[in-house]
Each structure stands twice: as C-alpha cells, then as structure tokens.
Amino acid sequence: MIMDYETLKLVWWILVGVLLVGFMITDGFDMGACVLLPFLGKTDTERRIIINTVGPHWDGNQVWFITAGGALFAAWPAVYAVAFSSFYFAMMLVLFALFFRPVGFDYRSKIADPRWRSTWDWGLFISGSVPALVFGVAFGNLLLGVDFYLDDFLRPNYTGSFFGLFHPFALLCGVVSLSMLTAHGAIWLQMRADQPIADRAGRAGIIALIIMLAAFAGAGLMLLQGMPGLHIDMMPAKDAMPNPLSKQVSIVDGAWLSNYATYSWMIAAPVAGFVMGLLTLLLVKARRSGLAFACNSLTMTAIISTAAFSLFPFVLPSMTSPNSSLTLWDAASSHLTLNVMFIAAMIFVPIILLYTLWTYRVMWGRVTSKQIEGNPLSY
Amino acid sequence: MITEEVVDLSRLQFAITALYHFIFVPLTLGLAFLLVIMESVYVMTRKQVYKDMTQFWGKLFGINFALGVTTGLTMEFQFGTNWAYYSHYVGDVFGAPLAIEGLMAFFLESTFIGLFFFGWDRLSPRRHLMVTFLMALGSNLSALWILIANGWMQNPVGAEFSYETMRMEMTSFADLVFNPVAQVKFVHTVAAGYVTGSMFVLSISAYYLLKKRDLPFARRSFAIASAFGLASILSVIVLGDESGYELGDVQRTKLAAVEAEWDTHPAPASFTLFGIPNQETMTTDYAVKIPYALGLIATRSLDGQVTGIKDLIIAHEIRIRNGMIAYDLLTKLRAGQTDEVTIAAFEAVKKDLGYGLLLKRYTENVIDATEEQIKLAAQDTIPNVTPLFWSFRIMVASGFTMLLIFALAFYFNATRKLESKPRFLKAIVWALPLPWIAAETGWVVAEYGRQPWSIGEILPTHLSTSTLEASNLYISIGALVSFYTLLLVIEMYLMFKFARLGPSALHTGRYHFEEKSTDNKSHQVPSEGGAV
Numbered sequence A: 001m002i003m004d005y006e007t008l009k010l011v012w013w014i015l016v017g018v019l020l021v022g023f024m025i026t027d028g029f030d031m032g033a034c035v036l037l038p039f040l041g042k043t044d045t046e047r048r049i050i051i052n053t054v055g056p057h058w059d060g061n062q063v064w065f066i067t068a069g070g071a072l073f074a075a076w077p078a079v080y081a082v083a084f085s086s087f088y089f090a091m092m093l094v095l096f097a098l099f100f101r102p103v104g105f106d107y108r109s110k111i112a113d114p115r116w117r118s119t120w121d122w123g124l125f126i127s128g129s130v131p132a133l134v135f136g137v138a139f140g141n142l143l144l145g146v147d148f149y150l151d152d153f154l155r156p157n158y159t160g161s162f163f164g165l166f167h168p169f170a171l172l173c174g175v176v177s178l179s180m181l182t183a184h185g186a187i188w189l190q191m192r193a194d195q196p197i198a199d200r201a202g203r204a205g206i207i208a209l210i211i212m213l214a215a216f217a218g219a220g221l222m223l224l225q226g227m228p229g230l231h232i233d234m235m236p237a238k239d240a241m242p243n244p245l246s247k248q249v250s251i252v253d254g255a256w257l258s259n260y261a262t263y264s265w266m267i268a269a270p271v272a273g274f275v276m277g278l279l280t281l282l283l284v285k286a287r288r289s290g291l292a293f294a295c296n297s298l299t300m301t302a303i304i305s306t307a308a309f310s311l312f313p314f315v316l317p318s319m320t321s322p323n324s325s326l327t328l329w330d331a332a333s334s335h336l337t338l339n340v341m342f343i344a345a346m347i348f349v350p351i352i353l354l355y356t357l358w359t360y361r362v363m364w365g366r367v368t369s370k371q372i373e374g375n376p377l378s379y
Numbered sequence B: 001m002i003t004e005e006v007v008d009l010s011r012l013q014f015a016i017t018a019l020y021h022f023i024f025v026p027l028t029l030g031l032a033f034l035l036v037i038m039e040s041v042y043v044m045t046r047k048q049v050y051k052d053m054t055q056f057w058g059k060l061f062g063i064n065f066a067l068g069v070t071t072g073l074t075m076e077f078q079f080g081t082n083w084a085y086y087s088h089y090v091g092d093v094f095g096a097p098l099a100i101e102g103l104m105a106f107f108l109e110s111t112f113i114g115l116f117f118f119g120w121d122r123l124s125p126r127r128h129l130m131v132t133f134l135m136a137l138g139s140n141l142s143a144l145w146i147l148i149a150n151g152w153m154q155n156p157v158g159a160e161f162s163y164e165t166m167r168m169e170m171t172s173f174a175d176l177v178f179n180p181v182a183q184v185k186f187v188h189t190v191a192a193g194y195v196t197g198s199m200f201v202l203s204i205s206a207y208y209l210l211k212k213r214d215l216p217f218a219r220r221s222f223a224i225a226s227a228f229g230l231a232s233i234l235s236v237i238v239l240g241d242e243s244g245y246e247l248g249d250v251q252r253t254k255l256a257a258v259e260a261e262w263d264t265h266p267a268p269a270s271f272t273l274f275g276i277p278n279q280e281t282m283t284t285d286y287a288v289k290i291p292y293a294l295g296l297i298a299t300r301s302l303d304g305q306v307t308g309i310k311d312l313i314i315a316h317e318i319r320i321r322n323g324m325i326a327y328d329l330l331t332k333l334r335a336g337q338t339d340e341v342t343i344a345a346f347e348a349v350k351k352d353l354g355y356g357l358l359l360k361r362y363t364e365n366v367i368d369a370t371e372e373q374i375k376l377a378a379q380d381t382i383p384n385v386t387p388l389f390w391s392f393r394i395m396v397a398s399g400f401t402m403l404l405i406f407a408l409a410f411y412f413n414a415t416r417k418l419e420s421k422p423r424f425l426k427a428i429v430w431a432l433p434l435p436w437i438a439a440e441t442g443w444v445v446a447e448y449g450r451q452p453w454s455i456g457e458i459l460p461t462h463l464s465t466s467t468l469e470a471s472n473l474y475i476s477i478g479a480l481v482s483f484y485t486l487l488l489v490i491e492m493y494l495m496f497k498f499a500r501l502g503p504s505a506l507h508t509g510r511y512h513f514e515e516k517s518t519d520n521k522s523h524q525v526p527s528e529g530g531a532v
Helices: A005-040 A044-054 A058-075 A077-086 A088-110 A114-144 A168-192 A197-224 A255-262 A264-285 A289-311 A335-363 A369-374 B004-045 B048-082 B084-118 B125-154 B173-177 B180-211 B215-238 B249-258 B293-299 B309-334 B340-361 B371-380 B385-414 B422-430 B434-448 B470-506
Strands: A148-150 A156-158 A228-234 A248-253 A314-316 B159-162 B167-170 B271-278 B283-290 B453-455
Touching: A005 A044, A005 A058, A005 A114, A005 A168, A005 A197, A005 A289, A005 A335, A044 A088, A044 A114, A044 A168, A044 A197, A044 A369, A058 A077, A058 A088, A058 A335, A058 B048, A058 B084, A077 A088, A077 A148, A077 A156, A077 A314, A077 B048, A077 B084, A088 A114, A088 B048, A088 B470, A114 A168, A114 A289, A156 B084, A168 A197, A168 A264, A168 A289, A197 A255, A197 A264, A197 A289, A228 A255, A248 A255, A255 A264, A255 A289, A264 A289, A335 B084, A335 B167, B004 B048, B004 B125, B004 B180, B004 B215, B004 B434, B004 B470, B048 B084, B048 B180, B048 B215, B048 B470, B084 B125, B084 B159, B084 B167, B084 B173, B084 B453, B125 B173, B125 B180, B125 B453, B180 B215, B180 B385, B180 B422, B180 B434, B180 B470, B215 B385, B249 B309, B249 B385, B249 B434, B271 B293, B271 B385, B309 B340, B309 B371, B340 B371, B385 B422, B385 B434
Parallel strands: none
Antiparallel strands: A148 A156, A228 A248, B159 B167, B271 B283
C-alpha cells in the first residue's frame, strides 16, 4: 500500500474532484459550443465551423465524464449507487441528451438536406444544455440534501420525487453551471472559430459570464441566510471500515458554512470564483481568448471547489435520514481498491494529458470555411 | 418497492440495452484492426487505393462507432440507475476494471478517433498509421477490461464478503485480472469482433464485385477480409468460450443447461446435437446424440465428467441450507453481536451466503424458509434450458457456416476464381447478418445462462436492482426502445446509403459514380450530400 487508508480516502476525494474539473474544462467547452451552435451560426457553413472546432475533440473530452463516472463507481460505490438510482429520471434526462452527441456530430454532415441538419443542430443544443443544467441542479440538491435512507443491509431507498429536485436554490445552481459551460464554449469559439463567429462568441461569453457571476452570488446569499446543513456529532475513526450507518449526524442551520470558520483557507475558493470570473470577463472583452480560457478553467475549478468545501466531509447528504448521509470516510471502497485505483490514476492520467495535448496541438488553428469545404472527412 | 415485476423489467431493460450495444461493438473491434491492416499496406506500398480503402471503410466505421458510443453510455449509467444494490454490493471489485477501462483504453480510443478522421492532412502517413493503431489498440483494451469485469460476474475470484461493510471487497487485483474465465472470454469476444469486421468488409466487397464496380478497390478489400476473417473464425471456434465452462459452479451449471444434460453420464459424455428439452420432466425428447463429443469439448479430456442438472440441484440445495445459517449469523453480526465465536462461525459458512439469499425471492426472513421454498430456490439455480439450448446451437451453426464461407472465399480468391462465381458472391452478401446472429445469441448464452445470479454464487439478480417503481421502468424502457430504434433506423439508412455508394463517397474522382461526369461540381452521385 502506498498510503494509509485515511490519507487515501482523502486523496480520492481530491481525485474525484480532479476528474470532475477535467470534465468541466474539456467536455465543458464542447457542450458550451453546442449550446451556442443554433444562435451563433447563422448559415450552414458557420454552423459547420462551430462543429468542426470541437469535431476532433468531443469524443475524447466525453471520456472525462465517463471516467469520472467509472471512478465514482470504483472509489465510492455507495455514492454511485445512491446518486444514480435516486436521481433516476434526472439521470435518464442527461443520458438521453447525451445520445444526441455522437450521432449529432457524426451524422449531421452525411446528408445535405437543411431540415436534417437543423434537426441535428437542435439535437446538439439539447446535448449541451440539458446535461449542463442538470449537473448544476444535482449539485444544488446535494446541498439541499437528497431524500434517501439506507436500510440495515445498506440498500438505498429514495423517498423524494423527480419534480422535488427543482427547488429554487437547485435551479439557481443549474443556472450557474449552464452559464459557466456556455461561457467556456464561447471562449473556445472566440479562440478557434473564424470571423464573424469569433466576435459573436465573445459577446455571448460576456453575457454568460455576467449571468454566472450573478447566479453564483445569489446561491451564496441563499447559503448565507442559514440554509440547513449537516453536522457530525459522532463518527468512527477515519480509517475504519466504511459503514455509513455507524455515525450520528444532526441537522444544523448554516452548517454548510462551518468549514469556512474551521478551515479559513477554504474561503479562497469562493473568492477565487468571483475574482477569476471577473478577470475572465475582462480578458474576453480584450479578446485575449487563450488567457481567458485558462482563466475560466480556474473559475470553474474554484466554483466546483466551493461546493465541495461547503459539503466536506459529506459527499451525499440526506436530510430525511441524516445518519444515512455518505461522507468521504464511510462511502469509500476498501483500502486495496483505493490503492489499486490510485496507482492506475497516477500512471494513466499523465499519459492521457500528454496525448490529449498532442492532439490539440495537431489540430490547432482557426477553423475556416475554406478548410471544411476542402476536406471530405470533416463534419 | 422491489417486486418481481421490477426485477423482470430491470432485467429486460438491461438485456435490451446490452443487445443493442452489442450490435455495434463487435464491428468496431473488427473494423478497427482491418483499418490498421489496410493503412499499413498503404504506408508500405504508398498505393493510393489502400488509402482510399482506409478512408472509405473508416467512414462506415465512424457511422457504426457513433452508435457504439451512444449505447455504451447507457451501460455505464445503468449499473447505478437500475442496479443500485449491485453497485453497492460489488462496486469495490467490479468498479475497478470499469474505471481502469476508462483511463487506459477508452481515452486512447476516443482521443485518437478524432485524429483518425481529422488528421489526414496534418499528419505524415506514418504518424497517421500510428494514430489508427492506437485507436484500434484502445478499442481492444477496452474489451479486455469490460470482459475482466464480466468474467468476474461469472467467476468471482479475488474477493471476499465483509459483514462490516456489507459488501464484497477486493482481496487480490492480480486474481481479478488473471481470472481464467475473463481470459477465455476476452479471446473469444475480440476474435468474434474480428470475424464481424471481416464479414462486413467481405459482404460489401462481394456486392461491388457482383455489380462489377470499383473492382481494384473491391478485390483488395475482399482479399484482406477473407484472410483476416479466416484466421479469426478459426480462433473463435478453436478458442471457443466453452473451454471456460469447467471453471466455477456457475459455468458448470451453464454448460449443463446449454447441453440439456439432465443426468451425470459416465465420461466422456455424448453431445446432444438436436432435441426438444423439457425442464418439467427433465428429459430431452427426440435427442440426436454424438458419442463422446461433449466430454471432449467441455473437459478437453476423455475422463473428465460433465455434471448433470439433477446432481447440480442436489448440491445447490445443500448450499442453500448452509446459506440460511450464514444469513442467520450475518443478521446477528449486523445487529452488533460481533464476538469471536459468531465471526468464526460466519467465516466458515459465508461462501454459501449467496445461496441463502436466493430464498429472499420467497421469504423476507430467510431463516424461516419452508422446505417447499428451499426446493423452489434450488430449482431456481438452473437457468431456463430451452432458450440456452437453442441460442447455443444457433451460435455454433452460424460460426461453422462462416468458417465455410471464409475458407471458400480465401480459396477462390487465392486461385483467382472468385469473379466467375456469382452465386457464391451473392451468398456472401446474404451472409452479412451471420456474425451478429452469432454474437447476440452468444450474449444470451453467456448472460442469460448466468441466471439466477448477477454475481455467480454471491448475489442473486433479484436482489441486485434499485428500489424503483415499476412505472419508472416502463417509462425508461419505452423511451429507450423508441429512441434506440429510431437511431438504429437512421444508422442503417446511412450504412446502406454509403455502402451502396462505395468509394465514390470519398469524392476523389476516381470511382464509379464519379467517372461518368468530368465536371466535378455536378454530382451525379445519387442522393449524396454535396457538402460532405
């Protein structure tokens, strides 16, 4: 074993975060580009330019999402089980939206008929906007608490409803994630698409960033109003065999803010969210899209970290059965599995980053109409 | 609420989505390597026709791949959405190969498929070949990890149940990876994929040869497909899945069901070629038998015995009774009675806990199960014989028919008699569905034959589902089936369109539908999207 169990549990909390951030940075921009596709592309050629900026990369990007799901399954099986089955229809909604991606990208260009193409354009719009919105709503529901309980044999039972997920706070979180990914897609297009799309994308990016900052502030204000959170009264040692039912948890108003008092450095995350967000906005305005892209990646990291820090050490709270709530200490896999997965991640993540960067380098440059028309294999 | 209806619907949804997914996967596995072969020849000879072949078959590969990715997403979601208790109970072991599949294989495949399509003008031929190779390697490694996960469901090695965490926990990653059942399945499945890819190229090339179109292109494609296909089909048959059938109790039971082997016969057992199995009376009517064959195939020996269904049921009943004791002890342990005596007693019988859980279908309180319920649970340990018996035979028949086709195709191609045999070419075109029939029936044998277990001898399928309402499942199944069918229709339409069009789809100006018009801009191509 490389590390003791307690450390490894904490490391996996960070690693799940890293995969989520990896997903937001990579898949985020192609989802954002899909959200903007029907609005920024006025003609078929313009739309094809937008699609072809992400054409070589969307599939690899999507694997961040798939791997994050796989890592959740392997490192936090209980979280994977409870989250996916409790959010049954929300997950189905995301799944069906994602169906439009591979076929939308690949099949759209195969037939010239305008109705065919416009259908896939809206399909791609759904594939970008619905998951982006639902992810935020899901995060909002983590802070609100998911209505589930575990029975004696740790079988998860969901007592909430699909429509119950659309609480105003959750919707606000949905707006944060949707506008965040849309902004990311806009910056990508400002950087990679030919004119006039790049300029339109810049303007769209500024609007999206303003909405994102406002919604993030709004969600923060709702938390500051003393939204109920969870407090651990008693729990087994952090390196104990994971058993969620062996702890005592109570509901306390404003508990989601208590970490910022205990670990004051955590305040850096929400502050960075605002500062980097504003900086991104200025950079987009100045058309420094490369820097803006990097800056926005940090903004997203800060915003996701804010949610994670607020919940810590919880990862899936239940307000209806607080003791059933899952924390990073009691929802984790065994020491051996975490260790094996850690080694696998240490070997493969750097390799993945290397070849991914190489493919971006090969395809770098603005996508122009001339390029697309000269290449029979482009989308 | 988990009712029988919820369990049945969850199984139905899983079967439908897996069978849909498995329409696309074998073709991806096989075509990827055919693309590597074609492009390698291009890099070595620099003959344009091989580049055209890589690009054209690559185009069809892309159409197929899109739906492979689409339907694959569902598989990953589904373990969590519909099999939540399964995910909790075995995620510690089963999740690891899935996550590693993402890290090691799927990233590789998906990142390089982008460059495969978009990188032709930006990469040197050698580099592009490397990209194609890495994409093919990724898809095959992907199959490896998925089958390690699946092999563990069939033969769960390298893991132990822990009463504290109420789940299976990994004890040896090496045992999980080197699970012999997984190894056998991997070889069998990828080779079947190569057969599928070869049959695909062979049939469509035969169509061009029949139409006397783009002959140099078609001949070369045909030659590569016939050679690669012959080697692959031989591997599938020789390294058949049944060589793993003596590993673990689930596989043994599956073998007995597949062969409708009711009684244990003295070795070597005979093989029932045809017959009508009857599970009620435990006999096979009108059986046509080949002496010694089953013993030889299944045990690879003359003295290995194939255990019959009746004896398996007797053995399983004993384990169910043991499992009741294990369940009783587990309840005590969960209630906090964790003294050394109880722990030791539980450790001694916990290998039969899964058998005890089979009774959950009949009674909430396993400890009080009646004699009748125990008998019913013992019967449940045998999967339905008839569908397995026939699926297996359809698979094997398809396999041997393909062996004949590939052997003849290879021979006629080598002796240059191919184009004077239009009836044979026509037969090849019509043989196109065979690898899919074999693959889908093969899935049924492997997974339906695993019942009543989701994890062999560990976790019964009926306990594995999420706590859902039946209405949830009716909605999701309805939506999935309609959406998938719509996508499949679109996919088939595009496949037929481009397969009929042939290499003219590349707009190089060198092929059949383009030669007639010297003016490149007025496309004489039937219904082809001009802007592609």
